[in-house]
Amino acid sequence: MKLLDQTLQRIKPLDARAMAKAQAHLDELTKPPGSLGALEDIARRLAGIRGEVPRRLSRKAHILMAGDHGVVAEGVSAFPQEVTPQMVFNFSRGGAAINVLARHASAELVLVDIGVASDLPELPGLLKRKVAPGTANLARGPAMTREQAIAALEVGIEVASAKIEAGNELLGIGEMGIGNTTPSSAILAVFSGRPVEEITGRGTGVDANRLRLKIKAIQQGLAINNPNPDDPLDVLAKVGGLEIAGMAGVILAGVAMRVPVIIDGFISGAAALVATRLAPLAGEFILASHLSEEPGHAVALELMGLKPMLTMQMRLGEGTGAALGMTLVDAAIMIYHEMATFSQAGISGALKS
Template sequence: MISKITALSKEIETALQKKIDFKTKPIGSLGMLEDIAIKIGSIQNTLTPKITTPTIVVFAGDHGITKSKKVSPYPQEVTQQMVLNFLNGGAAINVFCKQNKIDLKIVDAGVNADLDKNKALISAKIAKGTKDFSIEKAMTITQCNAAIKKGQEIVNTSYQNKCNTIGFGEMGIGNTSSAALLMSYFTKINIESCVGKGTGLDSEGLQQKKTVLKEVYQKHINNIESPTDALATFGGFEIVMMAGAILEAAALKMTILIDGFIVTAALLAAITIDKNVIDYCIFTHSSGEQGHQKILDFLNVKPILNLGLRLGEGTGAAVALPIIQSATLFLNEMATFESANISEA
């Protein structure tokens, strides 16, 4: 069952703005840091917000569409290999989480392999990859609901371990195809404008990917009855779990660090289920994957960074965390005009 998400209080937002305006600086001179401070303070309903046990959860899953070899230059086996790389500490997300003291969780949401038991791996496998959505729906509604529930449970565990700030990442060859289809469904933007190069298609490969996904979209569009049904039709198990995780994090009043294209596509589903989800989100960067900025524009939100990242894994969220921490620190530790005996304008 999905918990109801409450809207943020305007009263605490006003009080936070007043506190910021009395800091020893010109009004508005800390720019976006001020917006972030107000956001986190509003989520925590306090004038002294703190980030505790920041965590990034990386969900991994395989996609049936990749077996056709028409949407990705990489074979499905890379998903499994990258999960092992995460577990061995060798991926970019490992480096950035270590740098910024972020707790990293790796989840097998639906990898097409029998992964050895590992205390660092959360086993939440729904199935060994989704079905090929060029032929049939990616998963059943029962599987979709199970994935949503798993995502909720994983976030709840982090919450019980004192985490109040959580980001999500993903790994899954073919998941930019799922994300493009979900983006098109939820935003009504033409599917061809949602499709990007993913793991590095050339122009010919990109055109083929657009053709395949347009056919997939047209095949299913008239048979989708709800946001959950859209996730079941086009999603990957890792994307559906992220949607559930986002919903639960918002219900628990956690600050949610939104990463790139895939995570933001999962967010679209979550927002359609409960519009108040967006109040709890900080958009960490604008991805180099072409559809991502279009989603940010659709949501009318401004990302913190624009570094051309398009790796996934939650890397944008991990890199942005120190900036987010700076926002809480200035709010809590910077002097006021009165305490510093400085004349106001």
């Protein structure tokens, strides 16, 4: 049996009893019920995933998947494909935004070459798990074979499982891949049924002409490949990306091993859409960090029933929003365990209706 099938079979619902117990404790804290909003929801969700709200998160890992895309040949990006390996070098040296924010969140940054088009040398912190040297051009045919899509999902499962077994209690996901908002928009178009032009944004800041090329490439790819929305693997293989598949695998491993996964913006949102179509219960284990400036992100979150913690006008990727979200998970845990209850503080509680 494939690792993917084994992982999907291990997925179970949240612990409703633990969530009710956590909610009762939250309601006894010295505040009006629900007044800490998303922080309370995070604590309650952690209880459902873990069986209780942990006292602290001993270790966190942020997994960044890097891969290239053949669709850049259609002129969909303002940056050349060479930027992907150049940024991987930057990540390895610790100089990118995600390096700074992962350090801020006290999270280990795990770099994975799952599909960079060029051969990378041995670099500090880089896992070389290349499934293919980038995807094919989705505007001209399938981006991947079904076997490649499964292999990339399983890379994500393997990397995440190893980090969880090493003691990590919270996972974040991020990506690097020039052109990857194009397959993300294509995935969202299939699952949402929305018009491509409505959910496709400027990504790295493309001008109006490149935006037209991007929309045309996606429309052409959908027409040529005819991905089946009822078959998530078909969608992923035909119009997806290797790093998108890898992130979806990370989510599935976290769900199967009952470790929360915090997603970033639009591209990790597309990965989460794939994961939740493969395993509908997965959405209950996902924490949405922020609302991206990409127009499709709000649609993706709505499809999954997720609410973002932050609105920061961010659209960088790399998992920068997820790293910021990790600090809010820490805050939610501290609130849950360190804030006084009404009885402890000697304060009259809210009147019961």
